[in-house]
Amino acid sequence: MSIKFKPPIGKFSRLNGKCISLVGDDIDTDRIIPARFLKCIDFDSLGKSVFDDDRRTLKGNHPFDLEINKGASILIVNSNFGCGSSREHAPQALMRWGIKAIIGESFADIFYSNCIAIGVPCFTLPKESIKKIQQYLDIKNLFLEIDLLKSTAKAEDLKFNLEIKETSKKMFLSGEWDATSKLLENMDLIENKLNDLPYIKFNIN
């Protein structure tokens, strides 16, 4: 694990990787990264602590510990993944473990925006398709090729039409998912807005 982590930068339209399945609904961000690991001033060391409690409980049998899942980068999940706390430490921990994209039935709002903000696309598929992928993964490895432009995920013998929010898709395709500089381009409008807001005026005591 001595390879230095490189966060994704720039635009991308294709993504290949081995899938790892994590079965369960409502998997919250406390489970993804327990609160004790939030005592840090950077995200660097979070990768190894992802799902720490669940992994301890399963004593080596958690999907993130299984030898067969080594090197996986596309996470397959079920419904309402990432609910709970707004901690960006959760997608940061997944990303630093090696996850580059997530495909699930549905995602919690804040978790979803955190993933997009750090460059981890989240796609949705119907329950049955996720089940199909998870059953496939029970038997053998699955390598998917994700085409962001066409919104498809393909393997030799499987093909799925992925859903992703149009705004997120455009961001990745254009490389503008790192929002700060885009926001700052509108500084004149921002300053005008500040001057226009009624409460700014009556809060000068």
Added chain:
Amino acid sequence: MSKDTLFDKVWDLHKVANLPGGSDQIFIGLHLIHEVTSPQAFGALKDKNLKVKFPQRTVATVDHIVPTDNQSRPFKDNLAEQMIDTLEKNCIDHKIKFFNIGSGNQGIVHVVAPELGLTQPGMTIACGDSHTSTHGAFGSIAFGIGTSQVRDVLASQTIAMNKLKVRQIWCENKLANGIYAKDLVLHIINQLGVKAGVGYAYEFAGPAISALSMEERMTICNMSIEGGARCGYINPDEKTFSYMKDKLCSPQNKNWEKAVKWWKSLKSTDNCIYDDVFKLDASQVEPTITWGITPGQSIGINQKIPSLNNIHPNDQFIAREAYEYMGFKPGQSIKNTPINVCFIGSCTNGRISDLRVAAQVLERHKVAKNIKAIVVPGSEKVAKEAKEEGLDKIFIKAGFQWREPGCSMCLAMNSDKLIGNQVSASSSNRNFKGRQGSPNGRTLLMSPAMVAAASITGKVSDVRDFIKK
């Protein structure tokens, strides 16, 4: 698509631009920060050679990691000390107002901002914490953000976001005696489910909501996120204004009149359009307790833990997981479940009215043998007020430990943690696996009054048995 709701009005007012990707650029009127989700954001600013654009629109406090027993510096926990130290430095470097320990105004960020009058109707409020929805109780549009968005707000006072849909949750009639806001919000989440709110802002309305005090309204909006809604709000009314009058940062003198006039114009208009409306009868709500590992898995005190065939197929997987983790069997009563730990506090229920209600239940009673009971005021102001009223003495006399303000055992980032598979009766907001600091610790969410009742008997009890005259 919603139209003319408070959410629409406030959103449109704060919209700066349409972004090329299709989302909106939204101005953030008030940005709140704390020690856990801000250091990496300040780090990113440094990396990009950026400054905090409008430092006067960000306010900081420290809450998640603070010890509640001994707060003398440096903290015993080196990592906790490093985090508060980093926040102190960042606030000095960027000229951000910081309510530190001992300032008289430190506390849980969602308790502090309303009590200082920072939280106001019609504002957009963001904070790197999912319970930012709390501030919606004042008719502000408030939501949690991640660290990358904290960075964006610091750098530009704006974020990129897609507009949410609006669901009105209409609560008919009134809560019965001995039933609290916590019971109502747990009931709402149970009825709608933990993911129904994804993509929505929740507008809480109806006679039962109007009847609630401001602090009770905060409890309701606080837990919107547990129902999946990033944002929850209540239209401002006379109660809102009278709560805010003469707060430290509230508009003063002539400005107050102007502010009230504007605030009154914000509420959802009579013929506004919602994307969805959900109605419930608040008079039917019982003291409500969670039995599982999501805040949606709750039942009334007199109900039995549901069996799989009474649970929607989509919720059966997590129900199975919950039975196993909690050690409950379908059909079992929740009443009389033995508990080990009682926790009163958190941004959901750590305010002065919460402490008053719990103290009332505890008066002339003792905490049962072998129960560890702690009460953690939500802020230094709450602690001061409670002491002036003698509430601390009631708690201590009953056998509770009276602690210093912070988030404490809600998420156990300090040394207040469950041990092993202890069962906790908790006034907090999340009963997730491992949430209270032990990987197999078990949390039963309930109102502070119900926690107080449980502490006396040592088991889940109906608080109405203690408040009957």
